[in-house]
Amino acid sequence: MRVLLVEDEREMAAWLERALAQSGFLPEHAPDARTAESLLAASGYDAVIMDLRLPDKHGLVLLREMRNRGDVTPVLILTAQGALQDRVRGLNLGADDFLTKPFALEELEARLAALVRRSRGRQAPCMQCGSLIYDSESRAFGLGGAILHLTPREQAALAVLITRSGMPVEKNQLFNRVFEHDSEAGLDAIEVVLHRLRKKLAGSDVRIVTVRGLGYMLESIDTEADADT
Template sequence: MRILLVEDNLSLAEGLTALLRQSGYAVDVVHDGASAEALAAAESFDLVILDLNLPQMDGLEVLRAMRARRNPAAVMILTARGAPEERVRGLDLGADDYLIKPFDIGEFEARIRSLLRRQAGLRNSTVSFGDLVLDQTARSFLLAGQPLDLPARERGLLELLIMRAGKVVARESIVQSLTSLEDDLSANAIEQYVSRLRKRLAPAGLTVRTARGIGYFLDRAEP
């Protein structure tokens, strides 16, 4: 999952970026409204975490511009501006959540998980396909009842596949979801991750199939 963090407090931005990346999210960070508006227009994000008191362009103006372009990313406003009229205005302009500083880190993480579930069209925190189960709250997998420990990129890829089970996930979507602008993810690297996942899933009768020239999808292995 790819997140854009828009925060002009450099120490807070650094801390939140480290937290989100440690949880396996791909994170891009900008510190002013104009850069946020430009990046949101040029790139695809699952979630935008948006401060309001920003240099160059107010966060509400960034939000207004995003929704005017029908940008589908979920938006969490993260701000010290907590007056009721401010919250109403932000939500009316198209924000999906509004969290006031200072905030509890556990609540912050839970709200992110909730927004990303909603973005993926999921109501529950648990997603299953055959004997594979994803607990989105813990961001962990069980395979045939046993913990499935995965490196961050493999875990992120498997999350994409199980959350879109039955659909082909395009290579371009994989790259956008798993990488920030600072990262690089080649077609060969994706194929290596897929190969490793196939080996891990095989004992449970599952596999990752290739839709030639398009992408990959989660499937049951042939008997």
């Protein structure tokens, strides 16, 4: 599930981004309205998490402009305690849900999943690489018809790789999606996560390969071709 996080507070954004990634979401961060508008124009998202106090434009103005141009992406607004006026204005402008700070991550994730289920009657997409399937709504992986049991870091890494299967993902990018920004882990810690993932994928028709100079890539294996060689 691709989520655009529009939040100017660096610490809050970093926490939300890594927490969502470790839960299997695919978050992208916009620190201001201008960046958010650029990202929204360039690609589609399943949902938007939007803080209202942005440095260049109020979040409700950004929301109004989204709706005026026909963008119906579900928007969950983060509000301050007791900000009733913002809630009322937001509902009138097309907000889909609100969450009051401070909040529990579990509630945020549940609300995001509910928004996507309701939006335009769409079902959350499933992504597939060989016999590996990723349900972006439940954030569950299946391999060969069985549930693939993963740690949060393994799940975050594999979610990034499967959304870009067949294309390399840079080491730095993968590390930032899996580990906390203030973590004491070094860059090479991602190798440990990938080693464990490779063991869990061993014997299947899917593998993680290292592309020298470019990063890591998830690819399906042509088992029939391998058998013929």
